[in-house]
Amino acid sequence: MGESSDEGTDASVLESLSADRRNKRDALAREGIDPYPVRFDRTATAAELHRRHDGLDPDVRTGDQVRMAGRLTSIRGHGKLSFATLQDVTGSVQLLMQATTLTEQATAVLANLDLGDWVGAEGEAVTSRRGELSVDVTDLHLLSKALRPLPDKWHGLAATDTRYRQREIDLLANPESRRVFDIRFNTIASLRRQLVAEDFVEVDTPILQPQAGGALARPFLTHANALDIDLSLRIAPELYLKRLVVGGYERVFEIARNFRNEGVDTRHSPEFTALEAYRAFGDVHDGMDLTERLVIEAARSAAGRLTFTVGGRDVDLAGPWPRRPLLDWLEQVVGRRLHPSDPVEEVRAVCDAHGVGTLPEWGSGKLIFELYDTVLLPTVTDPVFVVGFPVEVSPLARHSKDDPMLADRFELAIDAKEFANGYSELNIPEEQQQRFVGQAEAVARGDLEAHPADLAFVRALEYGLPPTSGIGIGVDRLVMLIAEVEAIRDVILFPMMRPEASA
RNA sequence: GCGCCCCUAGCUCAACGGUAGAGCAGCAGAUUCUUAAUCUGCAGGUUCCUGGGUUCGAGUCCGGGGGGGCGCACCA
DSSP, rough: OSTTTGGGGOOOOHHHHHHHHHHHHHHHHHTTTTTTOOOOOOOHHHHHHHHHHHOOOOOOOOEEEEEEEEEEEEEEEETTEEEOOOETTTTEEEEEGGGGOOOHHHHHHHOOOTTTEEEEEEEEEEEEEEEOOEEEEEOOOOOOOOOOOOOOTTTOOOOOOHHHHHHHHHHHOOHHHHHHHHHHHHHHHHHHHHHHTTOOEEOOOEEEEOOOOOOSOOOOOEEOOOOOOEEESSSSSSSHHHHHHHOOOOEEEEEEEEEOOOOOOBOSEEEEEEEEEEEEOOOOHHHHHHHHHHHHHHHHHHHHHHHETTTTEEOOOOOOOOOEEHHHHHHHHHHOOOOOOOOHHHHHHHHTTOOOOOTTTOOOOHHHHHHIIIIGGGOOOEEEEEEEEEGOOTTTOOETTTTEEEEEEEEEETTTTEEEEEEOOOHHHHHHHHHHHHHHHHHTOOTTTTTOOOOHHHHHHHTOOSEEEEEEEHHHHHHHHHHHHGGGGGGSSSSOOOOOOOO
């Protein structure tokens, strides 16, 4: 927001609201009540209390003495009787506070309470006359003071930049935001659980790399002072993971934060999360099988269903998902069989006819890929595996046994977006070397996104990479689908933003 | 990068170019069954910043700057 806001110059209102809260805190301290106690022993969460006592008649005393802790989200003073809502990680429970039965300390704390304060409450589980499960509080502890007022309890927090910059209050004020991130973490937990169950080992590989490989993208650059060398932030963990397979880890995966120095929009974040998994002795078909299992089970586990609606479009994840050869599908749509071996001018003409923008240095394979990306992909809603991509745009994938210009590679398309990618890994060192040379020529032509030659990787292949199936899944996009949100920023806790105005 | 839109009280939002308002939150009071509690009263503002003008008058219209959103292009 405005910027003269540091230094306390804009001050007035917020300052006085905070001053009130500060004064209450200090008042308690003067009465000998520590406003920042070091610990509190909780004996029950809100969910546990509801589990134990839901369904009781009104005005019942259970005899169950509990100590609850959480944040105060609502206070309804009623003279000598007050109601409050205490919210913890599991849910919320009502506090019922009667002046006649509160301890002296509880009375003092209650008098100096504000919305947003962390409190610990001791008392008996009862139901109110209206039948709501409540804690009939006898003692009350301030656990930490909220010196700043929370957003509107009913309308929540709507200002988008505040939601992203101060995610903590977005989570506090907007249950919807909390729901989305619960789904995110459940999704990731499910992916991890499944892979571990299938004997994959979770590993971690370098984020700072001498050269960023494993994908085609512009990297972020940085510098290591100790070695006086330039480094890139990784754009994909692929090459290191395959080196681990060379080293004998037959099944590995990494849930990797990747960094790409490219556009920021609803579907792209410079910092995003990918799952990559490699499995020795498998091929591209095993990769598709694994991808389908992982995605379906993640959706079931995190959302409890397989149908989702995003932006008015219905997506059904129920399998098995169709597998469509790219060239067949393209033929149906453009009315002509294309192949990477076709003369560039002819493929380019098809691109022109379908309004696909091209660059002069692109070969037939790249042009075919662009046709897929801009003509075919946007028509997808339910999941489809597209198989058989030009080798020209797949520098790390094995060529197909019966067509050396096509790679044994799939992309998983859902809702007009690429969700996953995978292939039979190229494990022939000389061919990998040759592919890198081809990419180097692209660099020479000015292509900023060609794959750099990685000699350490080729050397690793020379020690022998077994036949290997590899997959990569875009975790953020998967979460967007399962949580039914349209902006990638809504599934990333702290998305990249310009810094707030400096003091 | 280009185009369109937005920025008003702590929060959510009003104000044909005409004295900046409401709800919630806050403060004071009433209230032992509320749960968006209710009732009475009070207070709360450099309208993101900055400069100029149609002019008597700018939150509103124009220029510059800042932040954000959406769309297009590149990308996953």
